[in-house]
Amino acid sequence: MEKRAVFKSWWLPILFALPQILLILLFFYWPAIAVMKWAFTLEPPFGGVAEFVGLTNFDEVFADPFYWNSVAVSLIFALCGTCFTMLVGLVLAIAVDRRLPGSGLFRFLYILPYAIAGPAAGMAFRFILSPERGLMASVNAAFPDFWNPAKYGAHALILVIVIFAWKWTGYTFIFLLAGLQSVPRSLTEAAAMDGAGPIRRAIDIQVPLLAPTLFFLLVIMMTEGFVGSDTFGIVHSTTGGGPNHGTEVMVFRIVDEAFKGLNYSGASAQSIVLIGLIMVFTFIQFRFIEKRVHYK
Amino acid sequence: MIQRTPIADALTYLLMVLGFILLIGPFLVILAGASQTLQQINSVPFHFLPQDRFLENASAAWSRANLGSAMINSFIMACFVTVGKVALSACTAFAIVFFRTPLKHFFFWIVFITLMLPLEVRVVPTYAVAADLFQPFRLLISALTGIEVSVEWNLLNSYAGLTLPLIATATGTFLYRQFFMTLPNELAEAARMDGSGPVRFFVDMLIPLSRTNMLALTTIMFVYGWNQYLWPLLMITDPAYKTTMMSLSALLPSENSLPDWNVTLAGSLIIMAPPLVVVAVLQRWFVRGLVATEK
Numbered sequence: 001m002e003k004r005a006v007f008k009s010w011w012l013p014i015l016f017a018l019p020q021i022l023l024i025l026l027f028f029y030w031p032a033i034a035v036m037k038w039a040f041t042l043e044p045p046f047g048g049v050a051e052f053v054g055l056t057n058f059d060e061v062f063a064d065p066f067y068w069n070s071v072a073v074s075l076i077f078a079l080c081g082t083c084f085t086m087l088v089g090l091v092l093a094i095a096v097d098r099r100l101p102g103s104g105l106f107r108f109l110y111i112l113p114y115a116i117a118g119p120a121a122g123m124a125f126r127f128i129l130s131p132e133r134g135l136m137a138s139v140n141a142a143f144p145d146f147w148n149p150a151k152y153g154a155h156a157l158i159l160v161i162v163i164f165a166w167k168w169t170g171y172t173f174i175f176l177l178a179g180l181q182s183v184p185r186s187l188t189e190a191a192a193m194d195g196a197g198p199i200r201r202a203i204d205i206q207v208p209l210l211a212p213t214l215f216f217l218l219v220i221m222m223t224e225g226f227v228g229s230d231t232f233g234i235v236h237s238t239t240g241g242g243p244n245h246g247t248e249v250m251v252f253r254i255v256d257e258a259f260k261g262l263n264y265s266g267a268s269a270q271s272i273v274l275i276g277l278i279m280v281f282t283f284i285q286f287r288f289i290e291k292r293v294h295y296k
Numbered sequence: 297m298i299q300r301t302p303i304a305d306a307l308t309y310l311l312m313v314l315g316f317i318l319l320i321g322p323f324l325v326i327l328a329g330a331s332q333t334l335q336q337i338n339s340v341p342f343h344f345l346p347q348d349r350f351l352e353n354a355s356a357a358w359s360r361a362n363l364g365s366a367m368i369n370s371f372i373m374a375c376f377v378t379v380g381k382v383a384l385s386a387c388t389a390f391a392i393v394f395f396r397t398p399l400k401h402f403f404f405w406i407v408f409i410t411l412m413l414p415l416e417v418r419v420v421p422t423y424a425v426a427a428d429l430f431q432p433f434r435l436l437i438s439a440l441t442g443i444e445v446s447v448e449w450n451l452l453n454s455y456a457g458l459t460l461p462l463i464a465t466a467t468g469t470f471l472y473r474q475f476f477m478t479l480p481n482e483l484a485e486a487a488r489m490d491g492s493g494p495v496r497f498f499v500d501m502l503i504p505l506s507r508t509n510m511l512a513l514t515t516i517m518f519v520y521g522w523n524q525y526l527w528p529l530l531m532i533t534d535p536a537y538k539t540t541m542m543s544l545s546a547l548l549p550s551e552n553s554l555p556d557w558n559v560t561l562a563g564s565l566i567i568m569a570p571p572l573v574v575v576a577v578l579q580r581w582f583v584r585g586l587v588a589t590e591k
Contacts (some may be wrong), residue, residue, distance in 0.1 A: 006394060006484040007494040013391035018401050019386040020469065027422055028410050028466040032430045034421035085516065088318065095311040104310045108579060112318050115575035116568050117523030123544050123564045124326050127557045134557075139342040166322060171586070198304040202582050220496075227492045235523035238542060251416045255526065257422040271417045278412055 018051055035275075038268035051264070057269040069245050070253040077161055077249055078225025084165040086217055088246040089172030090210075094202050096173075098179040107177065118230035122238035126162050141265055149239065153246020156239045160247050163234050168224065172217050179213035185285065212288075219285045227251055227274055300525055311431040315365060330354070331563035350562060357563030361543040362535070370522055371570070376459040377521030381514050385468030386506070390498050392469075393476040394484060408557040415461070416526060423530050426451045453534040471589050475509045476502070512585030515578045519571040521591040539565040547575050 040055055041050040061067050096103045113121070127135045131148045143225060149156040152237040173246060183206060191201050198255055207214075225231060232251045241256065247254075250270065258267035310332045314365050321437060324344070329337050331350035336343055354403075355362065363455040392403050415422065425431065429449045438444055451457025479502075525541045547563040 006396075006481070007497075008396060010397060011493065012494055013395040013399065015402075016387040020388040020464075021403065021406060023384070023460060024410055024466075026416075026429075026432065027425060027461040028413070029406075030425055032413055033420035034387040034424065035418050037420070088315070091311055092315040095315070096449060098308050100305055102309075103312065106316060108576075110315060111324075111579060111583065112323070112497050112572060112575060113319055114522045115519055115571040117525060117541060117571070118570050119541055119544055120523075120526045120564050121322075124322065124340065125545065127550075127561060128322060128328060131336050133340065133555070134329075134342055136340065141340055163472055166319065169319060170463055174583055174586060198301055198308075205322045227417060229414060229416060229524075229526065231418050233426060233541075236525070255416065255419060260529070264420055267420055269514045271416035274417050278414075278417075282412055 020128045022172055035271050038264050039272045042265055053265075057265045057273075061266055061269045061273075064244055066248070068242065068251070070248045070250045072162065073157065073246070073249040074226055074247055076157065077164070077231070077247075078222050080161045081164045081168065081225045082218060082221040084161070085168045085172045085216065085221055088165075088169050089176050089217075090207075090214075092169075092173050093176035093180055094206060096177060097206075109113055110171040110173050113167050114174075116167060118167060118233035119237035121163050121167055122160075122234045123231065125159065125166075126238060129162065138142060149243075151243060153242075153244050156247045160234050160238055164225070166219065167230060172221065173215055175217055176210060179210045183209045215288060219281050223278060223281050227278060300551045326561050329558055330565050332558050334554060334556055334558060336401075339559075345503055349558065351557045353562035354566060356556075356559045356560070357547055357566065359544040361563055362538070363540065363543060363563065365536065366538050366540045366571075366573055367566075368544040372455060373458050373528070373539055374426060374518045374521035374570075376455060377462050377524075378514050378517040380463040381517045382457060382510055384463060385466075385472050385511075385513070386503070388469045389472030389476055390485040390502065392473055394497075395492065407469050409472075410464070410466045419530065421524065426457050426461060426531060452531055453537050455514065456529045458528060458537070458539075459521070461522065462527060467589050468517070469511055471509060471585065472506065474588060475506055479505070479587055508581070508584070511578065512581045512588065515574055516585045516589065518574055519582075522571045543567070 037050070040052060040054060042053050044059075088188055092106075096107050096110075129136055129147075129149070131137070131140050131150065136147045140148075146149075147155060149159045159215070187205055188201055189210075191205055196204065227250075232255065235247050235249055235252045236255075239247040241252050251274070254267050254270045257270065258264050261267075305328065325342070328340075329343050329345045330353055331346045331348065332343065333347065333349055334572070336347060388403065388407060391397075392400055392407075427450050429451055430447045434445050434447070451460070483501065484497060485517075487501060522540070528539045528542055532542065532577070544564065547560045549557060549560060
């Protein structure tokens with residue numbers, strides 16, 4: 001619905017929007033254009049004239065096995081993180097939505113991890129899941145070398161996924177609970193009259209009606225896993241991308257390449273690939289959000 | 297509900313308790329560890345019972361990572377980001393919703409696209425702009441007039457540099473826009489009948505009406521600002537401007553000293569506390585803001 005605008009002034013709206021638009025132009029569009037430019041030129045790190053090189057930067061990026069490693073790591077990270085947060089969030093939302101005594105307290109508690117910054121959580125989890133103290137030490141005492149994220153890339157990847165999932169489960173839970181609360185009570189009550197038990201009702205009524213919310217969360221969480229600010233923070237503070245590039249997600253590699261390797265062109269080319277990915281995600285979301293079903 | 301379902305109820309409680317262990321368990325481990333002695337925290341198996349050493353550990357962490365100034369810096373940063381975001385998004389949304397202007401759609405899209413590119417992806421050139429704020433203007437001026445101006449202004453090691461680029465995204469604008477759209481048309485009509493101009497209407501009617509909206513946005517933005525990690529890491533080299541997220545690494549036990557993780561955990565607990573309190577105390581608004589910004 002488009003609101004009928006009521007005030008007729010040509011300069012006031014410009015004045016009101018100007019501060020934010022200026023900031024956005026300066027700190028968003030200008031850098032975004034620079035990324036596009038740098039990706040296709042050879043940018044000397046210490047100033048000088050940039051030279052147009054076409055797709056050479058992309059060729060170099062794609063020829064690097066470590067780049068493909070980072071794509072694989074990002075994909076595993078985002079997929080596992082998404083599946084875990086959505087499954088656990090869904091189960092908890094269905095449980096809390098049954099409104100038994102005390103469920104309000106659980107609802108209050110489940111959101112708390114979302115307040116914690118990824119890096120701060122990462123620092124704490126370095127202790128909680130460390131090989132020689134904390135929770136995993138007893139297991140390691142019985143089976144030496146069973147868990148060692150400092151040594152094995154796969155273990156380190158599990159560690160950062162756990163931190164991501166811990167923080168974001170409360171987030172999916174909130175959205176799924178909101179979705180469940182918009183399922184009309186009359187529907188579930190009618191099903192109950194017909195003798196459908198709570199589990200059957202969850203599978204046959206609640207989950208199908210949640211489909212739009214689930215889909216929307218799927219896109220949000222995949223985007224978050226690939227390019228979220230938490231993703232970089234968790235990896236940087238917990239594992240530093242290691243061991244052996246085992247947790248080097250795409251975002252980490254871009255920042256590392258730019259500020260450690262001073263390879264602006266390579267970093268920008270990698271950014272362009274990520275930007276393309278985000279656009280695909282956003283496009284999918286829009287296509288389907290148009291068709292979102294509303295149950296009134 | 298109509299049915300009695302003792303088995304399903306028991307299962308529900310079991311699931312909720314499992315969820316509690318998964319999501320709140322880490323907090324309990326941090327709390328226990330942060331209050332133990334060096335021997336206790338390094339014992340295998342881990343002690344889950346909190347002890348009485350929290351204050352000692354916390355003060356050791358406080359001085360080790362210089363948390364005093366870091367907490368103040370993080371607080372200033374979070375407040376700047378919050379106030380800037382709330383004020384600018386309210387103004388932009390007002391311009392988009394309440395005026396008949398050909399620029400309406402242009403503003404809308406220019407703001408909307410910012411949702412698609414996170415800072416991490418454009419961090420290098422954003423850093424370049426912050427390090428040399430007038431570079432775009434110099435290039436524009438020399439392209440248009442051929443005059444070379446040599447003005448320089450960098451935002452490194454300043455609160456402006458820390459916060460302005462974070463304010464330059466659109467989350468809040470859409471929250472406000474949605475809220476303004478839900479207001480009845482008659483409201484603005486009535487204001488116009490009364491002869492109050494757009495600015496009066498904005499200040500006297502819209503701002504008071506959007507209090508809930510403002511609170512929701514404030515909670516989200518405070519948490520967002522406090523938890524920023526990558527940007528401060530790039531902008532700040534002067535220890536006087538360090539934020540809490542930058543002090544985290546100073547809390548780690550160093551390679552060849554005592555493994556005093558109790559101090560590390562106490563320090564990370566202090567750093568986690570402010571956004572945790574905001575989300576706990578203002579949870580209703582925080583959740584409302586979250587759900588509304590994403591729709």
